[in-house]
Amino acid sequence: MEILENVSLKSFNTFGIDVKAAFFCEIQSIEDLEELKNTDFYTKEKLILGGGSNILLTKDFDGLVIHANLKGIKKEETTATGQIVSAMAGENWHDFVLWTLKENLGGIENLSFIPGNCGTASMQNIGAYGVEIKDTFYKLEAYNLETGAIKIFSKKDCQFGYRESIFKKEEKGNFLITKLYLELKSEGNHELKTSYGAISEEIGNLGKETNIHSVSEAVINIRKRKLPNPKEIGNSGSFFKNPVISGSKLDLVKKEFPEIVNYPLNGNQFKIAAGWLIEKAGWKGYRKGNAGVHKNQALVLVNYGDALGADIEKLSKEIRESIFRTFDIELETEVNII
Numbered sequence: 506m507e508i509l510e511n512v513s514l515k516s517f518n519t520f521g522i523d524v525k526a527a528f529f530c531e532i533q534s535i536e537d538l539e540e541l542k543n544t545d546f547y548t549k550e551k552l553i554l555g556g557g558s559n560i561l562l563t564k565d566f567d568g569l570v571i572h573a574n575l576k577g578i579k580k581e582e583t584t585a586t587g588q589i590v591s592a593m594a595g596e597n598w599h600d601f602v603l604w605t606l607k608e609n610l611g612g613i614e615n616l617s618f619i620p621g622n623c624g625t626a627s628m629q630n631i632g633a634y635g636v637e638i639k640d641t642f643y644k645l646e647a648y649n650l651e652t653g654a655i656k657i658f659s660k661k662d663c664q665f666g667y668r669e670s671i672f673k674k675e676e677k678g679n680f681l682i683t684k685l686y687l688e689l690k691s692e693g694n695h696e697l698k699t700s701y702g703a704i705s706e707e708i709g710n711l712g713k714e715t716n717i718h719s720v721s722e723a724v725i726n727i728r729k730r731k732l733p734n735p736k737e738i739g740n741s742g743s744f745f746k747n748p749v750i751s752g753s754k755l756d757l758v759k760k761e762f763p764e765i766v767n768y769p770l771n772g773n774q775f776k777i778a779a780g781w782l783i784e785k786a787g788w789k790g791y792r793k794g795n796a797g798v799h800k801n802q803a804l805v806l807v808n809y810g811d812a813l814g815a816d817i818e819k820l821s822k823e824i825r826e827s828i829f830r831t832f833d834i835e836l837e838t839e840v841n842i843i
Contacts, residue, residue, distance in 0.1 A: 576596060697716070
């Protein structure tokens with residue numbers, strides 16, 4: 506393990522923001538973490554970076570950046586309907602999904618082509634096309650940054666919510682997720698979810714049988730059409746959460762915007778399509794300098810070149826203020842702003 510100084514983080518975040526870390530190290534094992542803990546650098550303010558896919562860096566970090574690059578995927582115990590599998594936090598999420606498909610294990614095919622690593626995926630409770638991490642979650646292991654102990658977190662312990670977990674709330678900054686365990690289904694037990702979005706239509710266009718492999722292929726095709734590739738244009742996927750409002754609030758908004766896109770939830774709550782709100786307010790395709798809103802997906806803010814994190818953050822605030830003025834609805838960011 507080597508500790509570097511004054512390191513650019515441009516290649517460690519999918520927005521491609523060029524800020525610097527005063528100190529930087531890459532962790533490839535628990536032993537590396539234990540070695541790091543015994544150095545003077547460990548007393549500094551710490552920032553954990555995985556795939557850098559859900560973060561907006563707005564300034565240099567005057568502390569220690571720990572790049573979690575632990576690797577390894579394996580089958581654990583067999584269950585009555587499938588298999589427990591594990592992935593270390595530094596494994597690329599999409600590569601992990603492809604591995605499960607190769608093993609003919611189902612459950613996360615709808616989460617294909619989501620950028621980032623497995624550690625961040627569990628912290629964020631990523632979701633797409635009717636599926637979230639919590640649906641197949643079994644447990645995870647995390648390193649207590651203060652004590653150096655490994656703690657096991659159950660699904661209940663993680664307190665999963667809509668793009669939320671305990672690691673973004675009470676335990677924010679206290680743990681480094683090291684290993685994720687999922688419970689997946691074997692052939693004959695697959696539970697396909699194709700009603701969300703245009704998955705069924707896309708499978709029909711492919712002319713293929715509906716199974717976990719064609720669902721994955723359909724999701725990949727849809728995402729490629731709708732979302733910019735971070736390798737080609739800096740972005741962090743969906744920047745905002747879909748807001749949830751009451752039925753009475755929805756009725757008020759419908760008086761002026763009867764076509765508002767919404768999805769009923771439990772308890773007279775409704776999820777509103779944030780992308781629709783942003784597009785309706787005229788932001789889709791907007792650009793100022795190198796910061797902008799993607800032309801095909803209003804939920805995605807992009808870095809066209811050398812935008813500063815502060816430029817992206819300023820744009821996000823302007824959009825939030827605009828949505829509140831227009832619809833009296835507050836948007837929350839899905840991306841973590843540092």
